[in-house]
Amino acid sequence: MLALERRNTILSILQKDSRVVVGDLSREFKVTEETIRRDLEKLEKEGFAKKTYGGAIINDSSIIDLPYTVRKKANVSSKQDIAELIGVRVQDGDHLMLDASSTAVYIANYLKSRKNLTLITNSIEILFELSDIEGFQILSTGGIMKEGSLSLVGHQAEKMLRSFHVDKTIISCKGIDTEYGFTDSNEMEAHIKQVMLACAGTKILAVDYSKFDKISFTKIADLSELNLLVTDREPDQKWKKILNDNHIEINY
Numbered sequence: 001m002l003a004l005e006r007r008n009t010i011l012s013i014l015q016k017d018s019r020v021v022v023g024d025l026s027r028e029f030k031v032t033e034e035t036i037r038r039d040l041e042k043l044e045k046e047g048f049a050k051k052t053y054g055g056a057i058i059n060d061s062s063i064i065d066l067p068y069t070v071r072k073k074a075n076v077s078s079k080q081d082i083a084e085l086i087g088v089r090v091q092d093g094d095h096l097m098l099d100a101s102s103t104a105v106y107i108a109n110y111l112k113s114r115k116n117l118t119l120i121t122n123s124i125e126i127l128f129e130l131s132d133i134e135g136f137q138i139l140s141t142g143g144i145m146k147e148g149s150l151s152l153v154g155h156q157a158e159k160m161l162r163s164f165h166v167d168k169t170i171i172s173c174k175g176i177d178t179e180y181g182f183t184d185s186n187e188m189e190a191h192i193k194q195v196m197l198a199c200a201g202t203k204i205l206a207v208d209y210s211k212f213d214k215i216s217f218t219k220i221a222d223l224s225e226l227n228l229l230v231t232d233r234e235p236d237q238k239w240k241k242i243l244n245d246n247h248i249e250i251n252y
Helices: 003-016 020-031 034-044 066-072 076-087 102-113 124-129 153-160 187-198 237-245
Strands: 019-021 049-052 057-058 095-098 119-120 137-140 165-169 175-177 181-184 202-206 218-221 228-230 249-251
Touching: 003 019, 003 020, 003 034, 003 057, 003 066, 020 034, 020 049, 034 049, 034 057, 076 102, 076 202, 076 228, 095 102, 102 119, 102 124, 102 165, 102 202, 119 124, 153 187, 165 187, 181 187, 187 202, 187 218, 237 249
Parallel strands: 095 119, 095 165, 119 137, 165 202, 202 228, 228 249
Antiparallel strands: 019 057, 049 057, 175 181, 181 218
């Protein structure tokens, strides 16, 4: 196993268990404890972990942009539930925009049973996921591939998106807050999502409940921009009132 693969696997374990122990990782990966300590030091420098005596804990910050391979494996059942809820809202023949979030990949996979969809995305993985589906029209934004992800961003991507109007835009985010709206950890990703929302008749936010009451680095939009919020569990009364006041439908 390459060092990068090992660190990503360690990060996945941290995402799941919140902590790791050097000795346990050394035995699991069949490497020295010193090698594991170097891995944890690198994860700490990158902002993903905090070293402790004998191990490390997760740096649970909504500002940190985790590697895509790690994000894809996190909260899988929640993303599958969200994908199913959104899938029933998509009709044959719809025109859609999907962002490059890991949640969007699960949504794209669920949509394979639909017919004659037109789908515009900045996600390289979604392009691969749907590459063998007959009857779909798939459009890529082009643009610059963001480091550490499978997403296309930048001026060319935004320019392409502005050329279209779609029935529904479906995006995710890193944090959602009653006052600050919904936010992301990367400014260029946030810009793409802003453009996608402006191009849609129906604006859908797909987000698991762990993102509620969190604020990430940069704002995407106010809650009032949304038409539908899809999540994996029932929001509390505070959130129900806020969403209702903003005329946002909730699906969970």
